Amino acid sequence: MIINGKVLSINISETKGVIKNPMNAGEFIENFGLKDDAHSGKWHRQVSLLGVESINKMIEMGVKNLSFGKFAENITTEGIRLYEIPVGTKIKIGETIHEITQIGKECHTGCAIKNQVGKCVMPKEGVFSRVLKGGIIKIGDIIEEYCDKAV
Template sequence: MGRVLSVNISEKKGTIKTAISEGNFLESYGLINDAHSGSWHRQVSLLAIESINKMKQISLSSNNSTFGLFAENLTTEGIVLYELPIGTKLTIGETIMEVTQIGKECHQGCEIKNLIGSCIMPHEGIFAKVIKGGYIKPGDNIKII
């Protein structure tokens, strides 16, 4: 079992996200008001703090904020996300999500890569679609079902 450390949102793709106190995730859509939401397979992005900490050791100063830094909607801990098979279902807070993609290609002009010099999301981030909507907040449990 894992847990949510932070729920993060941004208005534009490829930008650092801002932590919010709670997110409303709609079925077949994603996080309301987030740039990645929509009718596609990458509605929600997840990245583990363990992956972020690896990246911080390599290239980041300790002054940088951690949550949302790699444009992840959910910063998690306790589950090796990138080892989950595609199709894995997770209960996160009130929601149920299905893993749809492991990693991604970084796009040109990515603010994160420009600011930090590298990005862990293409290797260890995952994406999911919302099967059952609901609210997610920091501290919520994540269970593999």
């Protein structure tokens, strides 16, 4: 699988289960996630990613007022079917390296995102990663597969 996409938005929130606010760049900390984000920590879902293609599916179904971060994703991407990337794949985003750890998630009861949006694509198309190498990610950064094997 060829992974070739870009970052459209970096999004952050201080509380879990709420819409995240866009920012121009974010500092991602090794084995932790996005600095100051509620979902960061030493676990397997440090960073959440969702493609604009998934957001557009919701818009086509008639959901209005969707913006980046509305599904609580840390990184909004373009050009990749994230949910087709196998768990364990390493990707390079800006200065960082991530490992895909989970595809989809179960929505919790009373989820603010589902309540506000009506539906949620995260359970099937959202992807989670852990940060293997920290650094800065900016809007427009390239997303590609990372190969750590010597050639």
